[in-house]
Amino acid sequence: MSQTLSASTLLAVPLAPLAGALLAGIFGTAFGGNWIGRRVSHTLTIAGVLVAFILSAMTLQSVAMDGARFNETLYTWMVVGGFKMEVGFMVDSLTAMMMCVVTFVSLMVHIYTIGYMEEDEGYNRFFSYISLFTFSMLMLVMSNNLLQLFFGWEAVGLVSYLLIGFWFNKPSAIFANMKAFLVNRIGDFGFILGIGLIAAYTGTLNYTELFGQTGALGALTFPGTDWMLITVICICLFIGAMGKSAQFPLHVWLPDSMEGPTPISALIHAATMVTAGIFMVARMSPLFELSDTALNFILVIGAITALFMGFLGIIQNDIKRVVAYSTLSQLGYMTVALGASAYSVAVFHLMTHAFFKALLFLGAGSVIMGMHHNQDIRWMGAVRKYMPITWITSLLGSLALIGTPLFSGFYSKDSIIEAVHFSNLPAAGFAHFAVLAGVFVTAFYSFRMYFLVFHGKERYDQNPDAHHHDDDHGHGDHYDAKPHESPWVVTVPLVLLAIPSVVIGFMTIQPMLFGDFFKGVIFVDPVKHPAMAKLAEIFHGPMAMATHGLMTAPFWLALAGVALSYYMYMVNPALPAAIKRTFMPVFTLLENKYYLDWINENILARGARALGVGLWKGGDQAVIDGTLVNGSWKLVGWIAGLVRRMQTGYVYHYALVMLLGIFVLMTWFVWLNK
Numbered sequence: 001m002s003q004t005l006s007a008s009t010l011l012a013v014p015l016a017p018l019a020g021a022l023l024a025g026i027f028g029t030a031f032g033g034n035w036i037g038r039r040v041s042h043t044l045t046i047a048g049v050l051v052a053f054i055l056s057a058m059t060l061q062s063v064a065m066d067g068a069r070f071n072e073t074l075y076t077w078m079v080v081g082g083f084k085m086e087v088g089f090m091v092d093s094l095t096a097m098m099m100c101v102v103t104f105v106s107l108m109v110h111i112y113t114i115g116y117m118e119e120d121e122g123y124n125r126f127f128s129y130i131s132l133f134t135f136s137m138l139m140l141v142m143s144n145n146l147l148q149l150f151f152g153w154e155a156v157g158l159v160s161y162l163l164i165g166f167w168f169n170k171p172s173a174i175f176a177n178m179k180a181f182l183v184n185r186i187g188d189f190g191f192i193l194g195i196g197l198i199a200a201y202t203g204t205l206n207y208t209e210l211f212g213q214t215g216a217l218g219a220l221t222f223p224g225t226d227w228m229l230i231t232v233i234c235i236c237l238f239i240g241a242m243g244k245s246a247q248f249p250l251h252v253w254l255p256d257s258m259e260g261p262t263p264i265s266a267l268i269h270a271a272t273m274v275t276a277g278i279f280m281v282a283r284m285s286p287l288f289e290l291s292d293t294a295l296n297f298i299l300v301i302g303a304i305t306a307l308f309m310g311f312l313g314i315i316q317n318d319i320k321r322v323v324a325y326s327t328l329s330q331l332g333y334m335t336v337a338l339g340a341s342a343y344s345v346a347v348f349h350l351m352t353h354a355f356f357k358a359l360l361f362l363g364a365g366s367v368i369m370g371m372h373h374n375q376d377i378r379w380m381g382a383v384r385k386y387m388p389i390t391w392i393t394s395l396l397g398s399l400a401l402i403g404t405p406l407f408s409g410f411y412s413k414d415s416i417i418e419a420v421h422f423s424n425l426p427a428a429g430f431a432h433f434a435v436l437a438g439v440f441v442t443a444f445y446s447f448r449m450y451f452l453v454f455h456g457k458e459r460y461d462q463n464p465d466a467h468h469h470d471d472d473h474g475h476g477d478h479y480d481a482k483p484h485e486s487p488w489v490v491t492v493p494l495v496l497l498a499i500p501s502v503v504i505g506f507m508t509i510q511p512m513l514f515g516d517f518f519k520g521v522i523f524v525d526p527v528k529h530p531a532m533a534k535l536a537e538i539f540h541g542p543m544a545m546a547t548h549g550l551m552t553a554p555f556w557l558a559l560a561g562v563a564l565s566y567y568m569y570m571v572n573p574a575l576p577a578a579i580k581r582t583f584m585p586v587f588t589l590l591e592n593k594y595y596l597d598w599i600n601e602n603i604l605a606r607g608a609r610a611l612g613v614g615l616w617k618g619g620d621q622a623v624i625d626g627t628l629v630n631g632s633w634k635l636v637g638w639i640a641g642l643v644r645r646m647q648t649g650y651v652y653h654y655a656l657v658m659l660l661g662i663f664v665l666m667t668w669f670v671w672l673n674k
Contacts, residue, residue, distance in 0.1 A: 187243015443561025
């Protein structure tokens with residue numbers, strides 16, 4: 001196998017899903033005359049993603065086994081002076097792994113969608129959107145420069161806007177997609193400032209050229225201050241990651257995005273879009289290693305997200321929102337790993353999380369289908385006996401999520417906790433407490449959902465809306481009907497996602513964290529940031545790690561969380577209500593999501609609106625229109641009116657003026673010569 005990958009093969013990876021998206025989006029919808037039906041539309045888009053996955057798997061094999069690499073410009077868009085704007089690919093181990101994760105999860109979601117969206121009128125449009133999303137994400141992870149990265153970054157944001165608001169007749173969906181769009185704009189503003197600073201001080205957007213200048217960049221200060229320029233750049237870039245990867249306080253869009261259909265919850269909010277920020281920081285590790293201030297900032301933000309978003313998952317009753325807050329919490333774990341300079345551990349957790357979180361989202365969607373579109377876990381129970389495949393796969397996903405030894409989540413989650421423990425940054429103490437406490441919280445809310453859905457008594461007939469409900473698809477359903485297992489197009493993706501959710505961590509921890517898989521791709525200063533070096537010293541293989549894990553604090557915290565949830569919701573179901581009454585202020589705080597939405601809507605949004613109205617009325621209408629525009633023509637008109645009075649048409653008036661003028665000039669000259 002050649003050491004250099006084929007450009008045409010790599011180009012086919014993003015273009016295959018794009019072709020499927022265009023064909024289904026144009027010819028499968030009213031826009032293009034509905035020339036092709038549902039079967040052709042889903043076949044084309046699935047074929048495009050399947051081709052992308054096969055080529056991605058072949059690429060990963062070449063990269064991992066033969067050391068193959070690719071880093072070339074494919075197209076020069078424009079050259080301004082010496083500044084080049086290009087389209088190109090950088091394919092190394094990080095990119096190849098991301099390509100496989102994105103295409104595999106996308107393929108599972110495409111297949112699953114056949115069953116989930118079967119009755120929806122926008123069937124072809126939905127397939128077009130998710131295929132277009134896959135193209136956008138592939139362009140993001142395969143880029144070799146910041147311009148193309150930003151294109152993919154904005155493209156996934158645009159498609160997520162279309163997908164969250166897919167049911168555009170629902171006011172809540174429209175509100176959610178606008179919220180996601182606006183919150184991401186805040187993060188993207190910071191991101192583009194960071195890119196602009198890089199362009200201004202290095203004269204390039206190419207990764208390789210940029211990383212070659214890190215030494216010089218690290219010695220500069222921000223103009224007019226004594227701040228390190230690299231710190232400002234890294235914090236600006238990370239603000240972009242905070243928006244895209246839903247970190248506190250820019251996390252508020254992600255739970256509301258559950259208004260979209262369940263398949264996009266799995267695609268966007270598990271494996272792809274929300275991990276773009278994590279990927280970007282890992283890719284930019286040569287820059288972030290130069291700024292301890294930025295790394296401390298990342299640690300604090302990640303720790304807050306990991307712990308406090310987990311608390312919100314405890315009180316959720318919508319099955320999708322429980323999983324959504326779980327996603328927020330796990331993204332916090334990845335961010336903490338980045339702050340501890342354990343970039344490879346963050347990416348490792350990104351990969352394992354992609355599989356089990358996509359499994360949990362799709363499992364939740366299967367439950368929703370089986371429960372006739374009921375999403376409230378309070379009116380479920382004993383679903384296990386009616387939906388055995390959904391039950392067992394959801395159990396496996398939940399065990400992976402809470403970090404059960406030998407499951408994939410255990411290897412990545414425990415590595416994060418250990419890496420933070422070994423970090424010598426000031427913020428590491430708080431971060432270590434947050435990720436440890438988060439283990440208990442995660443186990444509690446995960447198995448609260450699991451027990452309420454799959455065990456206990458059947459509660460379908462107790463739902464107050466059982467006979468008067470229209471689901472997301474607009475169909476009236478009866479919640480008290482018995483659940484039923486989902487069709488094979490739904491259960492097969494669940495099984496295929498459950499397999500890596502169990503085994504992928506065991507199989508890949510050695511090469512990804514302690515081997516040469518990320519050698520030359522992710523850069524860590526082992527002297528300043530020794531976490532990875534110390535992790536390598538105590539690692540003695542995946543089986544030894546799992547055995548040792550049975551005696552560590554995270555395992556017992558997770559076990560305590562599961563046991564407490566079982567007692568509270570299976571043995572003594574009256575206890576949660578009693579706790580709620582006792583701690584009502586805390587419950588109210590959690591129910592209102594720390595009042596961040598209220599602050600955003602009533603203080604920030606209204607303040608911005610008041611400022612806008614003030615600038616409009618005071619600045620635009622009063623100063624610009626009233627004074628500069630209208631005032632200038634009024635002044636000119638007034639002067640013209642005076643001058644017009646002097647134009648009488650009589651010769652003797654003009655002669656008098658001339659004589660007076662001569663007299664004034666003579667007097668002035670005489671006065672000057674005295």
